[in-house]
Amino acid sequence: MYYFASDVHLGAGDEPTSRRTERCFVRWLDMVSADAEAIFLVGDIFDFWFEYGKVVPKGFVRTLGKLAELTDRGIKVVFITGNHDMWSRDYLQKECGVKVVHTSRTITLGKRTIHIAHGDNLNIGDKPLLRLMNSAFRSNILRKLFSNLIHPDLALCFGQWWSGKSRKSHANETITPQSLQFLIDYARGYKQQHPDVDCLLFGHMHYPHFHSEENLDIAFLGNWSESEGSYAVSDGEGNIELKNFR
Numbered sequence: 001m002y003y004f005a006s007d008v009h010l011g012a013g014d015e016p017t018s019r020r021t022e023r024c025f026v027r028w029l030d031m032v033s034a035d036a037e038a039i040f041l042v043g044d045i046f047d048f049w050f051e052y053g054k055v056v057p058k059g060f061v062r063t064l065g066k067l068a069e070l071t072d073r074g075i076k077v078v079f080i081t082g083n084h085d086m087w088s089r090d091y092l093q094k095e096c097g098v099k100v101v102h103t104s105r106t107i108t109l110g111k112r113t114i115h116i117a118h119g120d121n122l123n124i125g126d127k128p129l130l131r132l133m134n135s136a137f138r139s140n141i142l143r144k145l146f147s148n149l150i151h152p153d154l155a156l157c158f159g160q161w162w163s164g165k166s167r168k169s170h171a172n173e174t175i176t177p178q179s180l181q182f183l184i185d186y187a188r189g190y191k192q193q194h195p196d197v198d199c200l201l202f203g204h205m206h207y208p209h210f211h212s213e214e215n216l217d218i219a220f221l222g223n224w225s226e227s228e229g230s231y232a233v234s235d236g237e238g239n240i241e242l243k244n245f246r
Contacts, residue, residue, distance in 0.1 A: 002109060003032045004232040006042035006118065006203025007223035009084065010060050011160065020226035022062055028229060028245045029066045036075050037236075040105075041098075042203040042221060043082020043118030048159040051089040055152045064096055071097030080105060082203060083120035084163050087143060106197065112238025113197045115190060119204035122186045175207040180220055184211055187218045199240060201232065208242050 008025050011018050032039060049057060071077055077098045081088050092098040104117035146155060173179075187200040199217040208222035208230040219240050222230025228246040 001032070001035045002038050002040070002107075002234040002236075003036055004040045004042055004116070004201060004219075004221060004234070005045075005224075005229065006082065006221040007044045007206055008229065009044055009047040009223065010063060011057070012047040012164065017226055018059070021224055022060065024227055024229060024245070025224060026062050026066050028231065029063075029070065031245070032231075032233075033070050033073070033075060036070075038076040038078065039070070040116060041077065041079045042116060042201065043080055043120070044084040044203060045079065045082075046085040048156070048163040049085040050087045050146070050155060050159055051091050052147055052152055056091050057156055064092075067092070067098055068096040078105065080116060080118055082118040106194075108238075109234055110237035112199055114199045114201060114234070114238060114240075115194070115197045116201045119183050119202035122183060175205060177207075177209055177211070180205055180207065180209060180211070183220070184218055187216065191216050199238065201240070208244075210240075210242055 005025075005028070008021065010022050010025070012021070029039070045063075046057075046060065067077055077096075079088070079092060079098050079100045081100065081102050086102065088100050088102075090100070093100050104115060106113060106115045108114075150158070183202050183205070190200060191197055198215060199219065201219045201221070203221045205220055206223035207220055209220040211218040211220075217240065219232055219242060221232060221242075222244075224230070228244055230242065230244055232240055232242050234240045
């Protein structure tokens with residue numbers, strides 16, 4: 001079986017809230033490890049993550065330990081970074097055996113070809129400010145300046161504040177299937193350019209939803225809270241089902 005999860009936002013909220021969310025996520029990792037061939041983490045697993053050469057954020061030890069345990073057992077774990085954890089470097093790969101990728105991925109399961117992306121920087125041509133922010137935060141120059149000029153304690157405090165501010169600014173928005181239209185439009189365009197792809201899977205929107213039309217399925221993963229999460233599962237033939245974990 002192949003499992004997909006996104007938007008856990010480990011570290012969000014106060015410490016007790018964050019710890020409960022992490023324990024929920026670790027229980028899910030335990031559950032799916034029983035039959036998982038691969039686990040895809042589709043961005044924003046951390047609410048904020050930044051690595052210096054020798055320093056990584058405090059916390060998340062249960063998650064990191066569990067990921068290392070799973071990869072030691074031969075389970076493939078792929079982490080596609082999102083907008084909250086795009087500044088990952090090689091720690092997760094070296095210490096936990098997780099394959100870290102900063103771009104979308106395409107996989108083949110049975111007769112199906114599935115394209116996986118977090119979704120934060122797709123089809124945003126009509127949002128110049130968002131495009132500017134995406135370019136700035138993905139800049140290697142900015143990353144190096146941030147790493148070399150700011151003490152880790154200050155950098156992580158700033159990052160956690162910024163991530164929390166971003167999350168709270170969208171907290172009162174009502175997400176509906178219509179809110180997903182810009183990614184559905186992107187998926188249609190991607191399908192035209194890549195006819196072999198018959199399914200796209202996104203995170204980012206915090207709204208579990210399955211959209212199907214002729215020759216194209218689009219799956220949206222939900223987010224996680226203290227006691228439940230949203231994920232997708234696929235068998236070896238590529239059939240995808242959205243599920244909740246409580």
